[in-house]
Amino acid sequence: MTSAEIEPRPTGGAVAPGAPPPWEQLGPAPHAPVRAALAERLFRHAVRELPVRIALAGGERLGSGGTGSPLMRIERPSEFFNRLGHAGKIGFGESYMAGDWTSPEPAELLTPFAARLAELVPGPLQAFRRWVDAHQPESDRNTTAGSRNNIHRHYDLSNDVFARFLDETMTYSGAPLLPGGDLREAQVSKLDSALDLAGVRSGTRLLEIGTGWGSLSVRAAQRGAAVTTVTLSEQQRALAADRIAAAGLSDRVDVRLCDYREVQGRYDAIVSIEMIEAVGAQYWPTYFRALDRLLVDGGSAAIQAITMPHDRLRATKDSYTWIHKYVFPGGLLPSVELIEGNVRANTGMVLAERRAFGAGYAETLRQWRERFTANWGEIAALGFGDLLHRMWEFYLAYSEAGFRSGYLDVWQFGMRKTARS
Known part of the structure; x- marks a missing residue:
């Protein structure tokens, strides 16, 4: 959800006539180790003080939430961070679609993220938004x-x-x-x-x-x-x-x-x-x-x-x-x-x-x-x-x-x- 602020813009979005809908085109996680490493650092920083529990496969725990706080299970950390690094906010949602992360109550989990949306990325990095954030395809314009x-x-x-x-x-x-x-x-x-x-x-x-x-x-x-x-x-x-x-x-x-x-x-x-x-x-x-x-x-x-x-x-x-x-x-x-x-x-x-x-x-x-x-x-x-x-x-x-x-x-x-x- 965070790395789109500093990562290259993903391409695509338009659907050609007769093409399968976007959700049917979701493929395996891309291999982007450098971007994945950067995305992981940003994600860890973003969730450090969020009142949530984040459990990574392997046993590591992130977030400041205690027992009873919303739970996010990162089932496949490598795939999750690669999607996040490759496509930022789009990759965060795609990783849920792919099952890279799960939650027993996703709305409760996402609420603290939404409440601090403007603060999840460090201030100095937000200045790069216009260069790295993805832009809507020309084909999606509402002519x-x-x-x-x-x-x-x-x-x-x-x-x-x-x-x-x-x-x-x-x-x-x-x-x-x-x-x-x-x-x-x-x-x-x-x-x-x-x-x-x-x-x-x-x-x-x-x-x-x-x-x-x-x-x-x-x-x-x-x-x-x-x-x-x-x-x-x-x-x-x-x-x-x-x-x-x-x-x-x-x-x-x-x-x-x-x-x-x-x-x-x-x-x-x-x-x-x-x-x-x-x-x-x-x-x-x-x-x-x-x-x-x-x-x-x-x-x-x-x-x-x-x-x-x-x-x-x-x-x-x-x-x-x-x-x-x-x-x-x-x-x-x-x-x-x-x-x-x-x-x-x-x-x-x-x-x-x-x-x-x-x-x-x-x-x-x-x-x-x-x-x-x-x-x-x-x-x-x-x-x-x-x-x-x-x-x-x-x-x-x-x-x-x-x-x-x-x-x-x-x-x-x-x-x-x-x-x-």
Whole structure:
């Protein structure tokens, strides 16, 4: 997780048409003894004061944690440090996928790492980030064609896979969920909160940017709104249309396979739940200008966004990470400051309200991971192997750790467009 700060950038990331997905291309650990030695020194320094227990095969122990602290078992130290030296943060995740290290509770283990993410690499070495950190491939840029490919690589994995760990509403975004709470109830509460922020009621002409599997469209149509919802995922569009029809709401909801930049018309309200993370830094102004263009004067908008600290956004916005390579190509989390600045600079809207529930997202992810693990047999029966299992386990635990530590948060922003006289 640390050596990417000083090691040469790994190559790759783009997926050629017809090529196997990235997780199926994971090969043996590279042989990079010099880089591995340097990565090991940095790793030992980084974990020296972390409240974790790290057990290396052979009996050595690292970390400052005592009995009961999160445990990391480095099963194959040579492979682990070679991957870490070769690809840094990407190698850390890949080594979990390969089984080079394990943990009985990976989210608890990763939380202390996330809490001190900015401090894991010694300060003097952080100055080398721009020369050694990997950069996102040009092919992952969110042009209209690139966005379709990026969305396809994640959301078109399989509707059946997502159905095995989401709740009955098929809502794939964070909820204000209390520990041990009912996930479905929390998701419905979240959808209602976003619709309330946008002032959606009977007769509202609503645009939803990012359909998901139709849960918000159904909820809005049940209020009497006329909904246009857009997605770039063919599988999501098909299942969303089926779910909307099953609810008897097809006459109120128009599901389109369409980029947000290509939408035409004017709407009384716009809602966009966790879609801004897929826009990319270059296109954030375009996204906010689209909201402004499509919203009538006096209309309201609500967006839900996962956020990271602004200083970390500035430091890492050009980096290429394990999440980019394996989960969300082309993605980037904004900061609260970034969102507020774009509303001021690129719209005629004003922020009327905002609310956060990062702790609820941590519990949402915990329950997703619990369901994913419990239902893995059914997912495997769909034709997926152990590499995908460990990839998704790491992704969900890694994300949960971000919210548990406070490094990540999630916000709903309510905006109003000034009525022009």
